[in-house]
Amino acid sequence: MTSHQQCDIVCVVGARPNFMKIGPVMRALAGAGITAQLVHTGQHYDPAMNERFFTDLNIPYPDINLEVGSSSHAVQTAEVMSRFEPVLDALNPRAVLVVGDVNSTIACALVAAKKGIGVIHVEAGLRSYDRRMPEEINRVLTDQISDLLFTTEGHAIDNLAREGIDRERVHFVGNVMIDTQLHNLERAVPWDASLQSAGIDPARFAPEGAYGVLTLHRPSNVDDPAILERLIATLATIARELPLVFPLHPRTRDRLQASGLDHHLSEAPIAVLPPAGYLEMLGLMKDARVVLTDSGGMQEETTALGVPCITLRENTERPITIDEGTNVLVGHDPKRLQAAFRDVMDHGGKQGRAPQYWDGRAGERIASVIAQWLGHEPRARATG
Numbered sequence: 001m002t003s004h005q006q007c008d009i010v011c012v013v014g015a016r017p018n019f020m021k022i023g024p025v026m027r028a029l030a031g032a033g034i035t036a037q038l039v040h041t042g043q044h045y046d047p048a049m050n051e052r053f054f055t056d057l058n059i060p061y062p063d064i065n066l067e068v069g070s071s072s073h074a075v076q077t078a079e080v081m082s083r084f085e086p087v088l089d090a091l092n093p094r095a096v097l098v099v100g101d102v103n104s105t106i107a108c109a110l111v112a113a114k115k116g117i118g119v120i121h122v123e124a125g126l127r128s129y130d131r132r133m134p135e136e137i138n139r140v141l142t143d144q145i146s147d148l149l150f151t152t153e154g155h156a157i158d159n160l161a162r163e164g165i166d167r168e169r170v171h172f173v174g175n176v177m178i179d180t181q182l183h184n185l186e187r188a189v190p191w192d193a194s195l196q197s198a199g200i201d202p203a204r205f206a207p208e209g210a211y212g213v214l215t216l217h218r219p220s221n222v223d224d225p226a227i228l229e230r231l232i233a234t235l236a237t238i239a240r241e242l243p244l245v246f247p248l249h250p251r252t253r254d255r256l257q258a259s260g261l262d263h264h265l266s267e268a269p270i271a272v273l274p275p276a277g278y279l280e281m282l283g284l285m286k287d288a289r290v291v292l293t294d295s296g297g298m299q300e301e302t303t304a305l306g307v308p309c310i311t312l313r314e315n316t317e318r319p320i321t322i323d324e325g326t327n328v329l330v331g332h333d334p335k336r337l338q339a340a341f342r343d344v345m346d347h348g349g350k351q352g353r354a355p356q357y358w359d360g361r362a363g364e365r366i367a368s369v370i371a372q373w374l375g376h377e378p379r380a381r382a383t384g
Contacts, residue, residue, distance in 0.1 A: 005063075007035040008374060009120070010093045013062070014041040014080070014104025017297055019053040020278055021099040024179035024363030025122060026060060032367040034374065036097075039087060041080045041104040042067040052277040056187075057180060073103060073134055080107035088115055094374060095120050098142065099176075101135040101317075106142050113145040118373075122176060122366060124149035125156025125165075128317040132220075135296075139317070148373060150366050152300075153320040153355055173365035174357025177297055178304045181282065182360040188283035195245070198273045205271055206243045213284045214270070217249035218294040220332075221312055225259040227332050231312065232261050234334040235292065236268035238341050243269040244292070245284055247276040290344045292337075299327045304358055308349025310340045325352035 009029060013022050022038070029036045040062035054061055066083040068076060080103065088096070088111060095118035098105040109119045124143050128136050143149055143160060151157055152175040160170050191211070192202035205211070214235060222228050235244065246265070256262040265272055276284065282301075285291055291302045294312045302309035303325025314331040321327035328350050330336035343349055357365070 005037065006092050007037045008094050009034060009036040009097050009370070010088065010091055010095075011036050011038050011097045012041065012084075012104060012108045013038065013099070014068075014108075015100075015102040016053070018099050018102065018104075019059060020057060020180040020297070021122060021176045023057045023059045024176045024183065025097065025099070025366055028363035028367035029370070031364075032371045034367065034371060037063040037091060037093075039063065039084070039108075040065045041084070041108070042069055056278045057184065068104075077103045077107045080104050081111050084108050084111050085115070088112065088117060094118060095147070095370075097122065097370075099123055101126070101139045101142070103134070103138065106138040109142045109145055118147045119145055120148040120150070120370065121146040122150045123152055124170070125151045125160045126317040127156075127159045128315045130315050136317070148369065150362075150369070152358075152362075153318075155319050155323075171365070171369050172357065173369070174359060174362035175300060175304075175355075176362045176366070177300055178354075178358040179360050179363050180278075181301055181304055184279060184282060185286070187279055188286055189277075189280045191245070191284050191287050194273065194276065194280045194284060195271055198271070200271050205269065209287075210242060210289050211271075212238070212242050212244045212290045212292060213288045214244045214246040215249070215291075215293045215295050215298065216246075216252050216312065218313070221294050222252050222255040225255075225261070228255060228259060229261055230334055231332050231337075232256070232264045234337050236264045236270065238292075238338070239268040239270045241345065242289060242341075243271065245271045245273060245288075247273045247281065247284070249275060290341070290349060292341075299325070300358075302326055303352055304354050306352065308344050310337065310344070312337070320355050321352075324355050326350045327352075 011022055013019055026036055038060055042065055064087055068079045096108055096112035097120040098109050099122040112119050121142050126139055130136055149170045150173045157170055195202045286305055288307055290308045292310045299309055299311055299318050299321040303321045309327040311327055311329050312332055328340050330340050
């Protein structure tokens with residue numbers, strides 16, 4: 001659907017991680033009387049999954065879909081920019097709100113900044129300090145050109161201060177992803193229902209109801225066959241002690257098949273599922289003994305749920321999940337991975353607590369700040 005009704009804020013989503021962050025913000029903006037339109041760039045576009053996310057999370061369907069699709073980072077970023085500019089000309093918003101760190105985030109922020117339109121970044125200041133990660137570049141650049149920066153944790157405030165960001169532009173509001181989690185916890189799909197829908201008998205797979213959840217998709221883990229083989233072989237060994245539920249990312253599936261490593265999945269108690277919807281994944285995490293992942297968001301979600309998380313990365317842009325939460329980093333070292341798993345099985349794994357403001361009200365705090373900001377910011381006039 002395409003709409004050209006002018007609004008206060010244009011909200012942007014581009015990829016799956018954005019969907020669970022935009023819902024609480026848009027609900028809160030509406031509650032504060034701020035008009036907003038939702039633009040989906042189509043950076044990640046799976047019609048079935050998109051439909052499920054908007055339905056599951058009660059997100060309004062996008063007013064505009066740019067349908068950019070997949071490509072190289074440069075081509076995709078450029079395509080988003082060229083398609084987004086006419087949208088701003090038509091809508092003439094007072095600000096563009098972007099979330100997270102995908103290519104659409106920096107692309108739309110750049111277009112807005114160059115047109116003199118305010119930029120609002122939700123989930124600002126997170127840093128892995130690994131410039132090999134494209135997301136890190138997107139985070140740093142977006143923060144530099146943002147007028148309002150909303151942070152999830154204290155580390156992010158310190159990072160922005162070191163980078164010379166004016167403290168008056170930074171607001172510590174909490175984590176909108178946790179807003180979504182708490183809002184939907186009672187609606188989570190039970191783990192055994194997800195297995196049954198994939199044709200797997202939960203009673204045979206995990207007779208005592210104990211299982212772990214595995215997700216794996218980052219290039220640093222799946223693109224090098226040697227690294228992937230070490231990881232999958234170790235995870236298969238772990239699965240023989242604790243069955244693993246593995247919603248399989250298409251990228252990972254392709255790499256496993258191309259490297260001839262997919263046999264590990266069939267030779268161990270690993271329940272391979274298709275990519276899970278939000279409510280299915282929430283149900284899987286909620287009742288898991290442990291989550292093994294290279295996802296950024298799942299580090300936060302497991303901390304909020306109090307579920308031990310073993311992160312298959314050497315660094316994290318979410319250090320509060322280690323300092324206060326249930327997260328431990330092991331990289332792709334089999335010994336570190338096995339040791340962390342042993343701690344879970346023998347001692348219950350790392351204990352933690354929900355960080356400050358991870359209370360389900362981050363969206364409300366964001367809307368309150370934006371309402372105040374709009375009250376004294378002159379309306380930008382789109383050019384071009």
